[in-house]
Amino acid sequence: MILKEIKQLIGKKLKINIDIFAYPPNSEMGDISLPLFSLSKERKINVQELANDFREKILNDNELNFIFEKIEASGPYLNFFLDKKFLFNETISYVLNNKNDLGYNQDGQNQKIIFEYSNANTHKEIHIGHLRNIVFGDSLVKISKANGFDSYPVSFINDLGINTAKTVWAYKQNYSQNIGQCYAWSVSEIDKNPDLKEEISQIMIEIEKEDGENYDLWKKTRDLSMKEFEDIYSLLDINFYKTYFESDFTKRGVEIVDDFLKKGIFKKSQGAIIADLEEYGLGVLPVVRSDGTSLYAVADLALAEKKDQDFPDLKKSFIVVDVRQSLHFKQLFKILELAGYKNDFTHLAYDFVKLPEGMMSSRSGKVVLLKDLFDQIFDKLILESKKRHEDWDDKKIKNNCQKLAVAILKFEMLKVGANKTITFNIEEALRFDGYSALYILYTLVRMKSILRKADFAESVEYSLDLLQSDIEKKIALEMAKYSDIVYKTGQDNDPSEIAKYLFDFAKLFNDYYQKINILQTEDNLKKARLIFIYSCSLLLENALKLLGIESLEEI
RNA sequence: GUCCCUGUAGUUCAAUGGAUAGAACAUCAGCCUUCUAAGCUGAAUAUCUAGGUUCGAUUCCUAGCGGGGACACCA
Numbered sequence: 001m002i003l004k005e006i007k008q009l010i011g012k013k014l015k016i017n018i019d020i021f022a023y024p025p026n027s028e029m030g031d032i033s034l035p036l037f038s039l040s041k042e043r044k045i046n047v048q049e050l051a052n053d054f055r056e057k058i059l060n061d062n063e064l065n066f067i068f069e070k071i072e073a074s075g076p077y078l079n080f081f082l083d084k085k086f087l088f089n090e091t092i093s094y095v096l097n098n099k100n101d102l103g104y105n106q107d108g109q110n111q112k113i114i115f116e117y118s119n120a121n122t123h124k125e126i127h128i129g130h131l132r133n134i135v136f137g138d139s140l141v142k143i144s145k146a147n148g149f150d151s152y153p154v155s156f157i158n159d160l161g162i163n164t165a166k167t168v169w170a171y172k173q174n175y176s177q178n179i180g181q182c183y184a185w186s187v188s189e190i191d192k193n194p195d196l197k198e199e200i201s202q203i204m205i206e207i208e209k210e211d212g213e214n215y216d217l218w219k220k221t222r223d224l225s226m227k228e229f230e231d232i233y234s235l236l237d238i239n240f241y242k243t244y245f246e247s248d249f250t251k252r253g254v255e256i257v258d259d260f261l262k263k264g265i266f267k268k269s270q271g272a273i274i275a276d277l278e279e280y281g282l283g284v285l286p287v288v289r290s291d292g293t294s295l296y297a298v299a300d301l302a303l304a305e306k307k308d309q310d311f312p313d314l315k316k317s318f319i320v321v322d323v324r325q326s327l328h329f330k331q332l333f334k335i336l337e338l339a340g341y342k343n344d345f346t347h348l349a350y351d352f353v354k355l356p357e358g359m360m361s362s363r364s365g366k367v368v369l370l371k372d373l374f375d376q377i378f379d380k381l382i383l384e385s386k387k388r389h390e391d392w393d394d395k396k397i398k399n400n401c402q403k404l405a406v407a408i409l410k411f412e413m414l415k416v417g418a419n420k421t422i423t424f425n426i427e428e429a430l431r432f433d434g435y436s437a438l439y440i441l442y443t444l445v446r447m448k449s450i451l452r453k454a455d456f457a458e459s460v461e462y463s464l465d466l467l468q469s470d471i472e473k474k475i476a477l478e479m480a481k482y483s484d485i486v487y488k489t490g491q492d493n494d495p496s497e498i499a500k501y502l503f504d505f506a507k508l509f510n511d512y513y514q515k516i517n518i519l520q521t522e523d524n525l526k527k528a529r530l531i532f533i534y535s536c537s538l539l540l541e542n543a544l545k546l547l548g549i550e551s552l553e554e555i
Numbered sequence: 556g557u558c559c560c561u562g563u564a565g566u567u568c569a570a571u572g573g574a575u576a577g578a579a580c581a582u583c584a585g586c587c588u589u590c591u592a593a594g595c596u597g598a599a600u601a602u603c604u605a606g607g608u609u610c611g612a613u614u615c616c617u618a619g620c621g622g623g624g625a626c627a628c629c630a
Contacts, residue, residue: 025574035573037610076610077574121630161630272628281558286628296630326559327625351560354623363629384593416568419560421623428567432593434579435568442593450590488571500569503578514586514595555593 002090003480006067007032010080013061014054027470030072030079031087031477037076051078084473088464088532091476095535096458101146102542103486108149112313115141115153115348117320118238122159122225123167125180126232127367128424129322129353129360132413136350137320138238138548139414139495146546147490152241152311156303157229159222160246161296163362165204166190168217179221184365204293208250232370236406237548242310246299249306253298256305257287265338275335285331300332308343316344318493323349323419348493350418356425368424370409378405380430385555400552404438407549411437414547415499418492435503437549440540443506443513445555447537450518454530462527471512472532478505479539486546495547502543509536 004018011018016039024033034054040047051073059065069081095102117137120130137153144151163183170182170189190196206214233239257273260266266273271290275297277283287297307317319329329347336345354360360367381401389397412429416422432438450456467476482501489497518529541551 019571022571022573025577029574033574037573041610075574119630158630163629270627274627283558284627289628291628293628295628321630323560324624325630328630349560352624359623388591388593420568421561423567425567428580431580436579436593438593439579442591446591446594453590496569500578507578510594511596513590517590519590555591 002087002094003032003477004483006082009064009067010034010058013057013064024077024079027474027477029074029077031082032080034078034080035076036078040076047076048073051076054078082473082477084468085465087473087476087480088467091479092464092531092535095479095538096531099538102539103483104146104148105483105487106148107487107490108144108147108151110148110150111315112150112152112311113144113316113318114307114311114314115144115151115318115320116156117153118155118240119158119319119321120155120229121161121163121362122157122222122229123161123164123179124183124225124362125178125367126228126370127360127362128370128373128413129367131370131373131409132350132353132422133320133322134233134236134238135410135413135548136418136495138236139410139498139546140318140320140348140493142546142548143486143490143493143495143498146486153239154307155240155243156246156299157226157243158246158296158299159225160207160250160294160299162200162204162293164218164222165200165207165214167221168203168207168214169196169200171217171221172214179224180362180369181365182221183362187363201291201293205291208293235374235402236410237550244303244306246296249299249302250294252305253294253300253302254288256301257298260301260335260339263339265335275331277331277334280334282327282331282334285328285335296328297332297335301335304336304341304343304345308341314343316346318346318348320348320350322352324352325349351421353413353422353424356423368426373426373429374405374409376426377408377430378402381405381432384432400555403550403552404441404555407437407441407544408432410547410549411440411499414495415503417496418494438555440502440506440544441549441552442555443509444537444540444544444551445553446513447509447533447540448553450533451530451537454519454526456530456534458531458534460527460531462531463524464528464531466525466528467532469516471508471515472529475505475508475512475536476532478508479535482539482543489546498543498546502540502547505536505540505543 007018007021020035022033022035024030036047036050040050043050055071055073055078058071067083067086069083071081072079115137118134120126141151141153166186167179167183170186171179175185176182190200203214206212207218257266261273266275266287272286273288275285275287277285285297287295289295307314326347326349333345355368378401381404382397385397385401413422415435485497485501489495518526518533521529544551
C-alpha cells in the first residue's frame with residue numbers, strides 16, 4: 001500500500017494526477033519517477049524550472065522530506081529516491097499488520113458480482129482448454145475479492161447439447177465405456193453416414209421429453225461425466241457457490257421462447273425459431289431446431305432470469321467463456337436487452353488453448369486431456385522428488401507432488417495474458433524451471449527453510465534500521481508495489497499480471513539468497529533479516545493464493 | 556466476403572505513449588566442504604512493411620502483408 005500512498009502525498013502537494021508517475025528503468029536512477037513533458041507544456045514552464053520547483057516544494061515540506069533520501073532532476077524526469085529506513089519500516093509493518101489481506105483494497109465497495117465459469121459439456125472429457133477456463137475463473141473470483149467485491153463463483157453445466165445424444169448413441173453401440181471416446185467416434189460415424197442424423201435427432205427428442213430408454217442412458221452417462229467433473233474440481237480445489245444445469249432450464253426456457261415469439265423478438269424461419277438481429281449487425285441466432293429441440297440459447301434465457309432471482313442486488317454478472325463465443329454472447333445480451341432485462345451481463349473473453357499442430361477438438365478427439373497431462377507431470381515430479389529426498393516416505397512424496405502438479409498446471413494456464421492464445425507444448429509444461437510455479441514455490445521453500453533453521457519467531461525484538469543493502473531495498477520496493485498490482489490486475493481481469501509479479505519477485509529474492517547469508521549473520525542484523533524474509537514469504541503466499549495456488553513447506 | 560483477435564530474439568512470452576525493448580527455454584562459458592543447485596552469474600540474438608499523429612510510437616490511427624478465430628439449426 002505504501003507506494004500508492006507516497007504517490008498520493010506527492011500528487012497532493014504538487015497538485016498533479018498520480019497516474020503519471022512511472023518507474024525508472026533501473027534502480028540507480030531512482031525509485032519513483034515523474035515525467036515532466038506534458039506538465040511543462042500544460043503549465044508553460046521550462047522543464048528544468050518545473051523540476052527544480054517541484055523538488056524544492058517537496059524538500060521544504062516537513063511532512064514529506066523525510067520520506068526521501070534525495071530527489072534528482074534528470075532531464076525531463078524528476079526522480080525520487082526513497083529513504084531506506086522509511087521504506088523498510090513502512091513496508092514491513094504493512095505486511096505484518098495485514099497478513100491475511102495483503103494488497104486488498106475497497107475498490108469494489110462490497111458490490112455483489114457473479115463469475116460464471118466452467119460451463120463445460122457433460123458427455124465430453126475435460127481437456128486443457130477447460131483447465132484454462134476453470135483456473136482463470138477461479139483466479140478472477142479471488143482477485144475481485146481482494147479488490148473489495150462480494151464475488152460468487154457459479155457454474156452452468158451444459159448437459160443437454162446434441163453432443164449428449166451423439167454420445168448416448170455411441171454408448172448404445174457398445175463402442176466404448178469411455179464417454180469422451182464415444183463422442184468423438186459418433187462424430188466420425190455421422191460424417192460417414194449422414195442418415196444417422198435422423199436417429200440422433202430421435203434420441204435428442206426422447207432426452208428432452210425425459211422419458212424412455214435413451215433418457216435413462218442419458219442420465220447414466222451424465223452421472224459418469226459429473227463424477228469426473230467432481231474429481232477434477234476436488235483435485236484443483238475449485239468450489240462453486242451454485243451449479244446450474246442446462247437440463248433444469250429448458251422447460252422454463254421454452255416458455256420464454258413462446259413469449260418472445262409473441263413479442264416479436266423471435267420468429268420462425270425454415271422450420272426453426274430464430275432471433276433475427278441483422279439490423280444490429282449481429283446476424284441471426286437459431287434458438288430452437290426445426291425438429292423442435294432446444295439449442296443452447298434457450299437455457300441461457302432462463303438462466304438469466306434465475307440469476308436475477310438467486311442474486312438480488314446483483315451488480316454485474318461476468319460470463320467467463322473463451323473468445324470464440326463472443327458473437328453468441330453479443331446476440332444473447334442483445335436479446336435480453338430487447339426483452340427489457342436490466343442486469344449487467346458481461347462476456348469475459350479469454351483466448352483458447354491450441355496445440356503446436358493446430359486446434360484442439362473434442363469432435364475429432366485431438367485433445368490433451370487434463371487427466372493425462374496431470375499424470376505426466378505428477379510422474380515426473382515423483383521421480384525427481386525421490387532423487388532429492390531419499391528420507392521421505394511414499395506418502396509424503398505423493399502428497400507433495402500432487403500439490404506441486406496442481407500448482408504447475410494452474411500457473412501454466414495463468415502466466416499467459418488473457419487475450420493470448422496458449423500454444424500448449426507438453427515438453428515445456430514438463431520443464432520445471434524458469435517461468436514456472438515450481439521456481440516460485442522453490443523460492444518460497446528456501447525462505448521457509450531459513451526461518452525454520454533459525455527458529456524464527458515473529459515476537460522477537462528487531463530493528464529494521466540495520467537493513468542497508470541495495471538488494472534488500474529493491475525487494476522492499478517491489479513489496480511496496482504489490483497493492484498497485486492487485487488493483488491493476490482486478491481492473492484488467494488478467495491474472496497473468498500477478499503471475500509475472502510473482503516471478504519477478506522470486507527472481508529478486510533468489511539473487512538476494514545467493515549474495516547474502518542470513519544464518520551466519522551477526523545477531524541483530526540476522527533478526528532484522530529474518531523478519532524481512534518472513535515478510536517476503538507472506539507476500540509470496542498471498543499472491544500465490546490469488547492464483548489459486550497453495551504454498552508448500554518443503555519441495 | 557463481413558467482423559474480432561494477433562504479428563517483438565531460434566522458440567514461448569513481457570513492456571500505464573516515455574529513459575538503454577525485458578524475461579524464460581534452447582545454445583555457449585562459469586559457480587555446490589557454506590541457509591534446498593528444481594538455484595545463481597556471464598555471453599549472444601528481436602519490434603512484419605509503408606505512411607500518419609506526437610517533443611517522443613513496440614504501444615495510437617490508416618493501408619498492405621502474414622497467422623488465428625467467429626459468422627442459422629455445435630456449444
